[in-house]
Amino acid sequence: MPQLLHLDSSADLETSVSRAVTARFSDVWHSLGADHSVIYRDLHRNPPPHLPTSALHWAPHLRTPGEIAPPEAEALQKELIDELVSADVVLVGAPMYNWSIPSTLKAWIDYVHVPGITVPFDGPTRPVEAKPVVVVSSRGNQYGPGTPDFGADHTVAQLEQVLGTALGMQVFVVTIDLTLASRVPALASSIPAAEASLAEAHLAVTDLAQRLGAGTGSPQPR
Ligand SMILES: Cc1cc2nc3c(=O)[nH]c(=O)nc-3n(C[C@H](O)[C@H](O)[C@H](O)COP(=O)(O)O)c2cc1C
Numbered sequence: 111m112p113q114l115l116h117l118d119s120s121a122d123l124e125t126s127v128s129r130a131v132t133a134r135f136s137d138v139w140h141s142l143g144a145d146h147s148v149i150y151r152d153l154h155r156n157p158p159p160h161l162p163t164s165a166l167h168w169a170p171h172l173r174t175p176g177e178i179a180p181p182e183a184e185a186l187q188k189e190l191i192d193e194l195v196s197a198d199v200v201l202v203g204a205p206m207y208n209w210s211i212p213s214t215l216k217a218w219i220d221y222v223h224v225p226g227i228t229v230p231f232d233g234p235t236r237p238v239e240a241k242p243v244v245v246v247s248s249r250g251n252q253y254g255p256g257t258p259d260f261g262a263d264h265t266v267a268q269l270e271q272v273l274g275t276a277l278g279m280q281v282f283v284v285t286i287d288l289t290l291a292s293r294v295p296a297l298a299s300s301i302p303a304a305e306a307s308l309a310e311a312h313l314a315v316t317d318l319a320q321r322l323g324a325g326t327g328s329p330q331p332r
Pocket residue numbers: 120121122125126127128129205206207208209210248249250251252289290
């Protein structure tokens with residue numbers, strides 16, 4: 111029974127672009143059959159608290175004697191990691207906030223990136239290795255090669271580092287640029303490019319959901 115873990119983190123509950131694009135992925139996933147289930151976690155409506163203690167960064171057997179974690183925080187960490195491990199595919203809505211990711215998504219990462227549990231430390235532990243994760247990155251401006259702000263995107267590289275390099279997941283990135291083109295006068299000339307970027311993103315997630323949901327094909331990660 112293929113299971114999707116769908117995370118959203120936009121603070122915009124009305125016009126969010128990342129929410130619209132992840133919803134498209136999720137709709138296609140559902141359309142593949144009644145056996146295609148979705149676990150949905152809205153990190154904005156239901157944000158994980160900041161880590162109450164650095165002890166949670168370590169698997170219990172790697173903690174020093176003084177490192178004690180509150181039981182409720184340990185329970186939340188176990189719940190979040192269990193969701194991640196049990197999913198066949200993970201979908202992350204990741205809007206750009208101040209050149210980085212929303213703090214709610216960062217908090218989720220802080221709970222699930224745990225040496226000795228999800229990343230190797232004293233052994234080869236890597237339960238989500240090779241699991242596909244689709245990152246949907248929406249941004250008001252554009253950051254591609256040749257643009258004035260090239261290099262200022264601190265969202266995608268961070269997610270590739272944590273999810274790909276550290277956790278070993280297979281990362282697919284779908285970006286939507288220039289989402290503020292119709293709102294910011296200085297970007298008005300980019301409205302056609304913004305519309306094209308959004309249309310491309312919808313096509314990309316439709317294709318990814320079909321291929322990853324069918325469990326066939328080997329789309330190349332970005
Ligand atoms: C708190 C906040 C910070 C933002 N910072 C940036 C930024 O640094 N660079 C940028 O290009 N857009 C920035 N934006 C614009 C968003 O990236 C853009 O509106 C995007 O579409 C948000 O995703 P969403 O539509 O899914 O909510 C910011 C928006 C907010 C609300």
